[in-house]
Each structure stands twice: as structure tokens, then as C-alpha cells.
Amino acid sequence: MLRTLSAARALGPADFDAALDLCAQDPMVNVFVAARLMEGGPAFSSALLGVESGRRLRSACWMSANVVPVCADEHALDVFAGKLRRKRRRCSSIFGDADQVLGLWSRLESHWGDARSVRSNQPMMAVTTPPLCAGADIDPRVRPARMSELDLVLPAAAHMFTEEIGYPPYVGSDRDYRRMVGSLIRAGHTFVIVEDGRVVFKADVGSLAGNVAQVQGVWVAPDHRGHGLAEPAMNAVVQQIIDEIAPTVTLYVNGYNEPALRTYTACGFRQVGRFATVIL
Structure with missing residues (x-):
């Protein structure tokens, strides 16, 4: 039929x-x-x-x-x-x-x-094993951001967006973008390291449904890159998500971003699919 x-x-x-x-x-x-x-x-x-x-x-x-x-x-x-x-x-x-x-x-x-950009190869990766169970190094400074830190998180989020997408997340008033960043913080879905009054590492749970939490907005301050911060910080994020939010953590990353792929692989992520993004 x-x-x-x-x-x-x-x-x-x-x-x-x-x-x-x-x-x-x-x-x-x-x-x-x-x-x-x-x-x-x-x-x-x-x-x-x-x-x-x-x-x-x-x-x-x-x-x-x-x-x-x-x-x-x-x-x-x-x-x-x-x-x-x-x-x-x-x-x-x-x-x-x-x-x-x-x-x-x-x-x-x-x-x-x-399109501005067609990113046709973005490995979609997932991890379900808590980093502590794998004996991974975890950065103890990683914690959920506080609402009182919104003004610290906002520039980090904007820098990350601009680096990733190629244009800033807002022009003129930051009201709508501030509301979005604030909603993630309020939900306990933004994780940060704050040093000397500024955010030097950030990651968000951008989507949560059922048993899956999708991480987005991973960012390390430029002057902290190349010093081994990303891997233990991401391990800390994964551990806290598995402990408190969802048992499966996913993300997707540009296939050409070899440093990020190495970091996520070292944190236990394995490719489970392939995404693509068309930026308009």
C-alpha cells in the first residue's frame, strides 16, 4: 500500500x-x-x-x-x-x-x-561516563555562574559568539541578548571560571530535554589559551552536568577545529553523528 x-x-x-x-x-x-x-x-x-x-x-x-x-x-x-x-x-x-x-x-x-558560511562537517559528540570515574583531571574552580555575575558573563558570551559566528550577537542595545544570557545563568546552565573579576572560561547547557544536555558556547579567554585549561575545565563541566542535570552530555564542533576535537576526545567524548550549520 x-x-x-x-x-x-x-x-x-x-x-x-x-x-x-x-x-x-x-x-x-x-x-x-x-x-x-x-x-x-x-x-x-x-x-x-x-x-x-x-x-x-x-x-x-x-x-x-x-x-x-x-x-x-x-x-x-x-x-x-x-x-x-x-x-x-x-x-x-x-x-x-x-x-x-x-x-x-x-x-x-x-x-x-x-550563505555567510556553510559548515558541512561538524562531528556531534557525546559522553556518558563521569570524568571522576575515568580518573580524569578536574578543575575545581569550575562552578555555575551567579546572577550577580551577569555583567562578567555577558562579554565572554559575546566574544565567544563573535569568534564562532563571525559577527556580534547584537548591535546597539544588549537587552535581548542580556535576557538570554541571564536565563541560562538563572537555570544553572552556565559554568564559569572567574579570576580577578573576569570570566576566563565559560560553557553553557544550551538545550536540555529528557536525558540529554547539549553543551554550547565553550570559550577560553585568549590569554589563557594554550596553557592546559580547557581539558580539566571541560571535565568539570561534564561531571557537574552528569551529577546534576542529565546523564548524557553532547556537543557539536567544527571538523576543522582540531584543538577543540582533541580536547573533547580527551574528555571522553566520542563521535555519534554529524551535524551541519548554514550561517545566513
């Missing part, structure tokens, strides 16, 4: 459980979208589009400032691309599973024009 595939439709409260179940098919790959759903609850915004087979949700795509496909096959990519072609100016990036992201971008590039 041939499957009947629907056009994309905006998902709503009645689709909440089905959307979470879809994300759960690959919880490490889909943690970003699952986390956004969990944060919004059943009344999540209509940023999520779905494609159904019969009455079963088959694929989805988060369409907001970030575009993130979920379990999208060729048909779903065709449908999502058709919906996205007129939304170029509203999106800052497409990211997620490499095959899905690059497939979607191949359908959009002629309509959206050149």
Missing part, C-alpha cells in the same frame, strides 16, 4: 506529544527542538511545521530564527523548502543533522542566495 503524505501544516497543542515522540526517535540529534517544546509546553508557538503519513507525524521542522529539521526525508525536505523560500530574512541559521540540513540548503540556496 502506498503511503499518503500530507503537505506541511503548523503544529499546535494537540500535536505536542506526537512532536516529542518524533524528537525521541533520536534524542541526541533532536535535543534542540525537544528542548524548545519542553520550554513552551503544549501551548508552544506555531514555529513547528509537520508532515504526516496518514495520521502519524512523520517529519517536522522548527522554523524560527533558527531552522532545524527533524526526521526529514526527501519528501519532507521538498515540502519544508517550499514553505521556507519566502522567509530568508527571518532566519539566521539552519542547523542539525548534516544530511537533512545540507539537503534542505540545496533546495533553498538558489532562492536565498549565498
